[in-house]
Amino acid sequence: MVIGKPGASPREGLAGSADQAWVEREQAQARAYDAIGARYDEAFPHKEGQLAVVTMLLERLPVGARVLDVGTGTGLPTARQLADAGCRVAGLDISPRMIEIARGNVPEAEFVLGDVLDLDVTDPRYEAVTAFFSLLHLPRGQVHAALGLIHEALVCGGWFAVAMVEADVDDVPIAFLDSRVRVTGYLRGDLRSVLTESGFTIEHEQVLSYAPETSSAQPEIQMFFLCRKADRQS
Numbered sequence: 001m002v003i004g005k006p007g008a009s010p011r012e013g014l015a016g017s018a019d020q021a022w023v024e025r026e027q028a029q030a031r032a033y034d035a036i037g038a039r040y041d042e043a044f045p046h047k048e049g050q051l052a053v054v055t056m057l058l059e060r061l062p063v064g065a066r067v068l069d070v071g072t073g074t075g076l077p078t079a080r081q082l083a084d085a086g087c088r089v090a091g092l093d094i095s096p097r098m099i100e101i102a103r104g105n106v107p108e109a110e111f112v113l114g115d116v117l118d119l120d121v122t123d124p125r126y127e128a129v130t131a132f133f134s135l136l137h138l139p140r141g142q143v144h145a146a147l148g149l150i151h152e153a154l155v156c157g158g159w160f161a162v163a164m165v166e167a168d169v170d171d172v173p174i175a176f177l178d179s180r181v182r183v184t185g186y187l188r189g190d191l192r193s194v195l196t197e198s199g200f201t202i203e204h205e206q207v208l209s210y211a212p213e214t215s216s217a218q219p220e221i222q223m224f225f226l227c228r229k230a231d232r233q234s
């Protein structure tokens, strides 16, 4: 499966220093996750909500479905769960360390180092895309761009499972597991609107409170949405 296509990004519209600033920002986000590495799974060991929405997704997918996991992290639990169910899994992440860990956890999947904003959408190729707590690392403008690319990467009637943290913030720096990352959130009604405007029909949603197993990450409200690609022409 081809995942990234250099030069096909909506970032092409950014010129000169703006583009360089974006590259440096994404490199800083990647370095933060390189430093976090496997500690991410130690801090967030309980993923019942995520597992449940992927189980719902799997009930809707054909055998051998092609699924892209955006911001796959360590590959746990999602790439692993999808591969165990017989999906052909591709994982994408900007952190080399996370990609390395994911390859160890899910050797049968294909993992690629790259930015979701460089997603190759020349052909719709995935029956489903998952993005659990990864789009929250983009500013709201780029969340819209990423959702547009994910929509294009999905086959007609394809599925999209996404999780975000509920908060009315756009690209704010926070301390997270002894690193600095930039995060974006939405209130749940606003996220519903963003998904719908991006061409998705929401089939299921669940909101859970979550307390990490560490004091170096804050308790949070997690929002899970299972969506379907709506036909923009109809």
Ligand SMILES: C[S@@+](CC[C@H](N)C(=O)[O-])C[C@H]1O[C@@H](n2cnc3c(N)ncnc32)[C@H](O)[C@@H]1O
Pocket (backbone or CB within 6 Å): 029, 030, 033, 070, 071, 072, 073, 074, 076, 077, 078, 092, 093, 094, 095, 098, 114, 115, 116, 117, 131, 132, 133, 134, 135, 137, 138
């Ligand atoms: C909070 S972790 C979530 C990991 C995994 N999805 C999970 O549910 O456990 C966010 C992941 O998204 C990745 N990420 C952040 N920005 C990204 C981007 N623009 N494109 C691809 N991956 C990104 C990070 O490197 C990190 O591994």
